[in-house]
Amino acid sequence: MRGKLVAAALVGVWRRDPPPPTLAAAELEQIAPLLLGAGCGALAWWRIRAAPVADSPVGEQLREAYRLHALQAAVHEREIAEVVRVLGAAGIQALLVKGWTAARLYAEPGLRPYGDIDVCVAPEHYSAARTALAAGATTINVDLHHGLGLNSGMAGELPSFADAWARAAKALVDGIEVWTLAPEDNLALLCVHLLTHGAWRPLWLCDVAAAVERLPDAFDWRLCLGPGRRRATWVASTVALAEQLLGAHPNHAPPLRDRPPHWLEPAVLSQWGSPRPEYPSDLMALPAAAHFRPAYARRLIRAHWVDPIQATVVPGASFNDLPRAPFQLRFVMWKAARFLRRTLRDIGRRPPPTAV
Numbered sequence: 001m002r003g004k005l006v007a008a009a010l011v012g013v014w015r016r017d018p019p020p021p022t023l024a025a026a027e028l029e030q031i032a033p034l035l036l037g038a039g040c041g042a043l044a045w046w047r048i049r050a051a052p053v054a055d056s057p058v059g060e061q062l063r064e065a066y067r068l069h070a071l072q073a074a075v076h077e078r079e080i081a082e083v084v085r086v087l088g089a090a091g092i093q094a095l096l097v098k099g100w101t102a103a104r105l106y107a108e109p110g111l112r113p114y115g116d117i118d119v120c121v122a123p124e125h126y127s128a129a130r131t132a133l134a135a136g137a138t139t140i141n142v143d144l145h146h147g148l149g150l151n152s153g154m155a156g157e158l159p160s161f162a163d164a165w166a167r168a169a170k171a172l173v174d175g176i177e178v179w180t181l182a183p184e185d186n187l188a189l190l191c192v193h194l195l196t197h198g199a200w201r202p203l204w205l206c207d208v209a210a211a212v213e214r215l216p217d218a219f220d221w222r223l224c225l226g227p228g229r230r231r232a233t234w235v236a237s238t239v240a241l242a243e244q245l246l247g248a249h250p251n252h253a254p255p256l257r258d259r260p261p262h263w264l265e266p267a268v269l270s271q272w273g274s275p276r277p278e279y280p281s282d283l284m285a286l287p288a289a290a291h292f293r294p295a296y297a298r299r300l301i302r303a304h305w306v307d308p309i310q311a312t313v314v315p316g317a318s319f320n321d322l323p324r325a326p327f328q329l330r331f332v333m334w335k336a337a338r339f340l341r342r343t344l345r346d347i348g349r350r351p352p353p354t355a356v
Contacts, residue, residue, distance in 0.1 A: 003269030005031045006040075006202055011247040013043040014210035016107040019247070021048045029058040034272065039113045039203045041065025046111055070110030076100060077109075079140045080117055081174035086136035087119070092129050094179065095120040095161070095168060097148070097189060101180045104171070105210035112203070116141040122161045123147050148181075148189060157192050157231050157316075159185055184224040187211050188231065191238035196314065198307040200271040205241065209248035212239055219252050233319040237264060245269075261319050267308045306331045 005027055012018035035044045045062035048054045087094045099114030106112050121129045123146045147161040167182040194204040225232035237260040242248040308324035311331040
C-alpha cells in the first residue's frame with residue numbers, strides 16, 4: 001500500500017537528526033508525487049539528505065522542494081510581520097495559528113510549507129480586521145477566522161477566543177512580537193483540524209508529532225483534552241496515531257493511553273495513498289450535468305462518499321471501535337438531503353418564463 005510507504009518515508013522527519021531512510025529509490029520514486037502533492041517533499045529530502053538516494057533523480061526532485069520551501073519561509077515571515085503591524089495599528093488582537101506556528105516546531109522552518117497566513121481574531125473584531133487588512137496588506141494572502149473555529153466543524157470543539165487569548169504565548173517573527181496559542185490549545189487545534197479534514201494530508205500528522213515532542217514541562221493535558229470525552233478521544237487518538245505511524249515520542253504521555261480505534265490507521269493510510277478526488281466533496285459545488293453522466297459515476301461516488309474520520313468528527317461523535325459504515329451512510333444521506341433542499345429552494349426562486 002502506498003500509504004504505508006508514505007508513512008515510512010516520514011518517520012521522524014521533523015527532528016534535527018531523523019533516523020536513516022529505509023525506502024529504496026524505486027519505492028521513493030513511486031510515492032514522490034504523493035509526497036510533493038501533500039507538501040512533504042522537503043521533509044522527505046531532509047531524511048534522505050545524507051544517503052546515496054539523495055543524488056538520484058527522485059532525490060533531486062525532493063531537494064528542489066526543500067529549496068523552494070526555504071525561500072518561501074523567509075518571504076512568509078516578512079508577510080506575517082506586516083500583517084501583525086497592520087492589525088496592531090487598528091487595535092485588533094490577533095493570534096497566529098497553523099502555518100508558521102507549526103513550522104517553528106521543525107528542525108528548520110522551511111521544512112514545513114504553508115500557503116497562506118492563518119490569523120484568528122475575536123468575532124466582534126472580524127469586520128474591522130477585514131477592513132484593516134484590505135487597506136494595509138492587500139498583496140498578502142491572509143486567511144482570517146472568527147475565533148478559533150477554522151471551519152464550522154471545529155467551532156464547538158476548541159476554546160473561545162477570549163480563553164485562548166488569556167493564555168496565549170509571545171513569539172518573535174522578523175523582529176516583531178506576535179501572539180500564538182498556548183501549547184495546550186495549539187495541540188488541540190492541530191489534532192481537531194487534522195481529523196475534521198479526514199487526515200488526508202500527512203503533513204498535518206507531522207505537525208502533531210513535532211508538537212508532542214516539544215511540549216513544555218508545565219504542559220497541562222487536562223486543558224488540552226478539554227472538558228468532554230469527545231475531544232479527549234480525538235486528541236488522544238491522534239497523538240497515538242503519530243506514535244504508531246511516524247515514530248513520535250511524546251515527552252509527556254497523555255493520561256488517556258487507550259489505543260486508537262482499529263479503523264483509524266487504515267483510514268489514514270488509505271487517504272495518504274490516494275490523490276484527492278477530482279470533484280469537490282460538496283454536492284452543491286458540482287456542475288449539475290455531472291450527476292447524469294454514467295462515465296463519471298465512479299469519481300462522483302468517491303467524491304461524495306465521506307471517509308470514516310470525517311463521518312465521525314463532523315457530526316461530533318466520539319472515537320470508538322464501532323463499525324464506521326453507519327456513520328458514513330448517515331453523513332452521505334445528510335449531504336444528499338441538503339443538496340435536495342437547496343435544489344428545490346433554488347427552483348422555487350427562479351423567475352417564471354417570460355411569455356413570447
